[in-house]
Amino acid sequence: MPASPPESLPALDLTGDLTELLVALVDTESVSGDEARIADAIQAALEPLDHLELIRDGDVLVARTQLGRAERVVLAGHTDTVPIAGNVPSTTTGKGDDRVVHGRGSCDMKGGVAVQLAVAAALREPARDLTFIFYDHEEVEASLNGLARIGRERPDLLAASFAVLLEPTNARVEGGCQGTMRAEVTLTGVAAHSARSWMGSNAIHAAGPLLERLAAHTSAQVEVEGLVYREGMNAVRIAGGIAGNVIPDRCVVEVNYRFAPDKDDAQAEAYVREVLDGFDLEITDVATGARPGLDRPIAADFLAAVGGEAHPKFGWTDVARFSALDIPAVNFGPGDPSKAHADDEFCPTADLHTCRDALLRWLG
Template identity: 60%
Template structure:
């Protein structure tokens, strides 16, 4: 495992996007330890005369100021989830396809590598571009670098369209589902388990909650032409004092992934109605984002990249752009099913494919 206390080798933005992906991944940057990689990115961009480079904490921003009629924001996070013996990176071939294996290859340093290379090389884009590489995406929202940047520098979030480099296998995934987490708490009365009739078992009282969840059939809801599959699931349960005590409390943690046709407040109302009579406490909530593909610039991007737009089921930071009135999509290399996996790996042809498609669009097809 690389030691983040050592000096980080400088990034060579003239290298190929595959090699740059490997260099970025081999800079360990688990959430909270992004300073070395942010330093490396800032230093690599410092000599780009066509870019204004800004730093906010461990978030790096680079933007063109060419006076174009339209501006696009292209963003990616530079942190990863914790390691599990999956650094340094290595190349491997699986079923005849070449991959780069290791933490961060999918989520989402391959996307960041593509963005950095294009930011450095495209000096005359057809639109003005604001590039953002931010920290703490994988952890609590209150420390998310994109959120903090928006609060401190709202002027940087003026744009006509946004692209987030989350892994999508090189497809375009519009918008995202929202997410709501609640605790459902049942109460009882403690007693010795040898005399259980004296008490009131709170864990047993949770059975109807689990019955409701088991019987629930997730809906698929069409929003602006894309079909978003919802999900309502128990993601945790806690209760019990000791092996000989009837528990007086049980908490079932429930996560609702809801389609972007409704707000987080709407989703909360649905959950409260479904679990009427139970103690419901909201612990986390975030609105989703509508696809945003009806904007002319979004349609141009879809036509240039090709393929069919898909829905994004997980929550991503496109929701932050959507909340600011900026249509946004997810687009990047890597299979999202491999994000956070111990065998995380990205196909090399997806990295170069995304680079070529994004380059074509940003240059208007010019060589």
């Protein structure tokens, strides 16, 4: 058993039962902005492991081996969660390997963090050098993201031949990720009293052709390195009008474009402008996608050890931060991604064992 942490911190047993480790993590509240306590607990659990060098930077914790191996692999996971909705402390159902842990963060992504910790404790002499990164502020605006901050301030800590982000994937490999772009389309009209609507021009009604164009748009399915990514362009928000008796003179429709990782930001913007030609639009946010990188030898070795086949990642994840540094990266973690942020969030014990055992086979 590891040494007891300070009384105010939860005890994290990294070599014991994986389900109980996940329970302890879930029961340590860590909503974005309040990650210090869970970072302290992880640090206390890792400090007795003399094969790891520990680096604490704010609420980011980096643990790494320094064995002089020819290759280095990063295993990364965020410690924060979205706000709690009556789902902490956790509950556990089932028995043995069929147990399921329910509670905020169990799926997104403390199940992945539990696997990271178990692997860190088990592999004292890994075949590749390892860097474990536990970071904060993933569930909020990108400017606060702990992994992004480390990438800007200490890029040497991210240096690697390959990276695995333990986001929930149902314990299967998901390569790369989609890019995402948001645009605001502004429609204008002329304000008037609604009792004399013919004297004005309704900007909300002017959004009709835009919405019809989006509804009729057929999004592409794009193959990138053998994986097929389904794109999507959709209206996600609409705002207009100032009062119940005024014809609105302005309406803004927010459009979200999810694009395959074969496109860079400029190509994605050009496509949005082509589809929405004739409308006044402004790009308000963009996050570049990540190519799978599955053509690299180390990635092929990973897939062979894990088993099964790779799938595309629908959505954006922090693998893109590694891809931007020319580090191939995949998503591979326990839990059903469709349950991320859900009030009935859960993670099966079987997924924890599948991910841990696969990583031990590959890295041991």
